[in-house]
Amino acid sequence: xxxxxxxxxxxxxxxxxxxxxxxxxxxxxxxxxxxxxxxxxxxxxxxxxxxxxxxxxxxxxxxxxxxxxxxxxxxxxxxxxxxxxxxxxxxxxxxxxxxxxxxxxxxxxxxxxxxxxxxxxxxxxxxxxxxxxxxxxxxxxxxxxxxxxxxxxxxxxxxxxxxxxxxxxxxxxxxxxxxxxxxxxxxxxxxxxxxxxxxxxxxxxxxxxxxxxxxxxxxxxxxxxxxxxxxxxxxxxxxx
Numbered sequence: 001x002x003x004x005x006x007x008x009x010x011x012x013x014x015x016x017x018x019x020x021x022x023x024x025x026x027x028x029x030x031x032x033x034x035x036x037x038x039x040x041x042x043x044x045x046x047x048x049x050x051x052x053x054x055x056x057x058x059x060x061x062x063x064x065x066x067x068x069x070x071x072x073x074x075x076x077x078x079x080x081x082x083x084x085x086x087x088x089x090x091x092x093x094x095x096x097x098x099x100x101x102x103x104x105x106x107x108x109x110x111x112x113x114x115x116x117x118x119x120x121x122x123x124x125x126x127x128x129x130x131x132x133x134x135x136x137x138x139x140x141x142x143x144x145x146x147x148x149x150x151x152x153x154x155x156x157x158x159x160x161x162x163x164x165x166x167x168x169x170x171x172x173x174x175x176x177x178x179x180x181x182x183x184x185x186x187x188x189x190x191x192x193x194x195x196x197x198x199x200x201x202x203x204x205x206x207x208x209x210x211x212x213x214x215x216x217x218x219x220x221x222x223x224x225x226x227x228x229x230x231x232x233x234x235x236x237x238x239x240x
Contacts, residue, residue: 007163008120012111015061015156023103026050030099034092044087048077052199057156062116066105073098148173149191151182151208153200161195179203183211 026047033043055070073095080087111117148170150161158175165173174189176182179196180203186194194212198205 005117005120005124008114008117009111011156011159011163012061012114012117014159015057016109016111018156019106019109022050022054023106026054027099027103030092030095033087034089034096040087041081044077044081048074048081049199049201051077053154056197057154060116060157060160062114062118063109064115066102066109069102069105073102146170146193147189147191148193148195149176149182149186149189150174150195151176151179151200151205152197153178154197157197179205179208182208 029043029047029050033040033047036043051070051074055067055074058064058067058070060067076095076098080091146168148165148168150158150165150173152158152161152175155177158177162175165175172189174182174186174191176185178200182194182196183203194208196205196208203211
C-alpha cells in the first residue's frame with residue numbers, strides 16, 4: 001500500500017503542474033471583465049467563483065499564504081458584485097495589479113513547500129517509529145458499513161477526498177464534480193453521509209442540502225449533512 005507521503009506527493013505534484021494554467025485562466029477572466037462592459041457583472045462573478053475555488057484548493061494543498069491571498073481578492077470582487085456601483089477603470093487596474101502579484105507568488109510554488117505534504121511526511125515517520133510499539137487496546141471505529149457521497153467542483157479537492165475516503169475502508173463511496181451529479185447518481189449509492197462544497201454550479205451545496213432535506217432524499221436513511229464555504233472539509237466523521 002502506498003505511504004501517506006507518496007499519495008500526498010502525487011496530489012500536490014498534480015496541483016503544482018496545473019496551477020500555471022489556472023492562473024492564466026483567471027487572468028483571462030479578469031481581462032474579459034474589464035473589456036466587456038455589457039457583460040462585466042457575469043464576468044466578475046465567474047472570476048470570483050474561480051478565485052474562491054482556487055483559494056480553497058491552495059489552502060488544502062498546504063499553501064496558506066497563496067490561498068489567503070486568493071480569498072482576499074475574491075472578497076474584494078464579492079463586495080463589488082454585491083454593490084450597485086459600476087466597476088470603473090481604477091477598480092480593474094487595482095484588480096490587475098493584485099492578479100500580477102498572485103501570478104508571481106504562484107510561479108514560485110513547489111511541492112516541497114507544501115505544509116500538507118510536510119505533515120504527511122511527519123505522519124509516515126511517526127508510523128515507522130511506532131511500527132513495533134505495543135498495540136493500544138482502543139477499538140478503532142468501524143466504517144465498513146458506511147456509504148459516503150462527496151461533491152466538490154475542484155479536481156484537486158476531489159483527489160484529496162478520494163484518498164481520505166479510501167483509507168477509511170468504507171462499504172462504498174463516490175466522488176462527484178458538483179451537486180447536480182450527486183443528485184443524479186447518488187440514488188444508486190444510497191449514502192449515509194453527504195459531504196458537499198458550498199459554492200458549485202449548476203447545483204450549489206445549499207441547493208443540494210435543501211433538496212435532500214425537502215424529503216426527496218437520495219439516502220437510505222436520514223443522512224448527516226456537512227458542507228463548507230471554504231471548498232473543503234477537515235472534520236472527523238462521527239457516526240451515531
